[in-house]
Amino acid sequence: EDKVVQSPLSLVVHEGDTVTLNCSYEVTNFRSLLWYKQEKKAPTFLFMLTSSGIEKKSGRLSSILDKKELFSILNITATQTGDSAIYLCAVEVGAAGNKLTFGGGTRVLVKP
Amino acid sequence: KAGVTQTPRYLIKTRGQQVTLSCSPISGHRSVSWYQQTPGQGLQFLFEYFSETQRNKGNFPGRFSGRQFSNSRSEMNVSTLELGDSALYLCASSSGTRPEKLFFGSGTQLSVL
Numbered sequence: 001e002d003k004v005v006q007s008p009l010s011l012v013v014h015e016g017d018t019v020t021l022n023c024s025y026e027v028t029n030f031r032s033l034l035w036y037k038q039e040k041k042a043p044t045f046l047f048m049l050t051s052s053g054i055e056k057k058s059g060r061l062s063s064i065l066d067k068k069e070l071f072s073i074l075n076i077t078a079t080q081t082g083d084s085a086i087y088l089c090a091v092e093v094g095a096a097g098n099k100l101t102f103g104g105g106t107r108v109l110v111k112p
Numbered sequence: 113k114a115g116v117t118q119t120p121r122y123l124i125k126t127r128g129q130q131v132t133l134s135c136s137p138i139s140g141h142r143s144v145s146w147y148q149q150t151p152g153q154g155l156q157f158l159f160e161y162f163s164e165t166q167r168n169k170g171n172f173p174g175r176f177s178g179r180q181f182s183n184s185r186s187e188m189n190v191s192t193l194e195l196g197d198s199a200l201y202l203c204a205s206s207s208g209t210r211p212e213k214l215f216f217g218s219g220t221q222l223s224v225l
Contacts (some may be wrong), residue, residue, distance in 0.1 A: 041200065042116075042216040043155075088155065098145050098206055098214055099168040102155035 002027040005088050006103035014111050017079050021106045023089030024071040031092040033065055033072050034100065038086040046074070046087075079110045114139065116205050116217035124223045130191040137184050137205030143167070144186040145214070146178060149200040155172055158201075162191045162208075190222075198224045 004025045013019055025033070033099045037045035047056045049065035049072060056063050060079075065072045078081055086107050090100040117136040125131050137144050145168075146158040157170040161180035180186045184205075190197055202219045 041218040042202070044216070045214065080177075090155075096169055097160050097162065097167040098143055098204070099157055099160060099170075100145075100147075100155075100214075101157065104154040 002091070002093055002101045004091050004101050004103035006087075006106050007082055009104070010107035012111060013079055015080055017110075018075065018077045019079060019083075019108060021074040021076075021087050021089075021108070022071065023073070023103055024091070025089075025091045025103075026070060027091050027093050027101060027103075029093050029095065030067075034090045035063055035074050035093065036088040037091065038088055038105070039084075042063060043088055050060070064109075076108075079108075081110050081112055082107045084108060084110045116203055116215050118201075118203050118217040119222050120220060121218070122221045122223075124225060125193050126225050127193055127195060129193050130189065131193060131222060133188045133190075133201055133203075133222075135186045135188070135203030135217060137179075137186070137203075138215055141205040141207050142184055143206045143208060144180055144184065145204045145206075146186070147202045147204065148172075149202055149219070150198070154170050155202070158188065165179075193224045195224050198222060 007022045031088040035046040047063045060077045063074045086105040088105045089103040143162045145160040149155045160168040164180045171209045175191045200219045204214045204216045206214045
């Protein structure tokens with residue numbers, strides 16, 4: 001059975017701190033790994049990773065994938081209160097189509 | 113461009129009833145996927161439709177079914193509701209097979225009493 005595990009479950013930081021979120025996976029037929037941010041209800045896309053060792057960056061967020069060790073990390077530097085959200089990791093599996101297996105998410109609270 | 117629209121936003125049903133949820137994808141998108149989100153299980157894949165055909169299926173019982181119409185709108189039906197079906201049901205659309213181009217709706221919050 002495909003499995004995606006995220007850690008920690010939740011964390012509380014102060015503005016300006018750096019956070020590192022972890023995602024490990026055990027799936028058959030891996031195609032890509034994606035990160036989403038869920039603030040209210042609709043998750044919004046952050047990154048898609050397919051190749052090992054290549055860091056993707058968007059502003060203060062960055063992510064990297066290790067396909068040998070089967071994990072990914074999402075870093076947020078200089079956190080702001082607007083970064084408070086649930087961060088979801090998902091792995092795209094299967095031969096075709098858009099089938100994602102999600103981890104349980106990490107809830108991040110950034111205090112002023 | 114309008115986003116993914118799900119109706120209704122909230123729904124309250126009792127055990128044993130059935131329910132139909134609707135999802136209108138972004139114009140031009142032919143793929144619609146459905147997910148169930150609960151505090152205990154997180155987001156779980158239900159099924160995906162592409163051009164009116166079910167392309168992928170998750171591990172949910174047969175009480176959960178779906179369909180897609182020629183205009184790409186999709187419906188999800190749950191029969192014989194159970195308390196454990198209480199969840200946020202999210203729909204996502206994309207133009208094809210690019211998951212980074214998957215856009216989620218705001219969901220239907222279903223409560224089963």
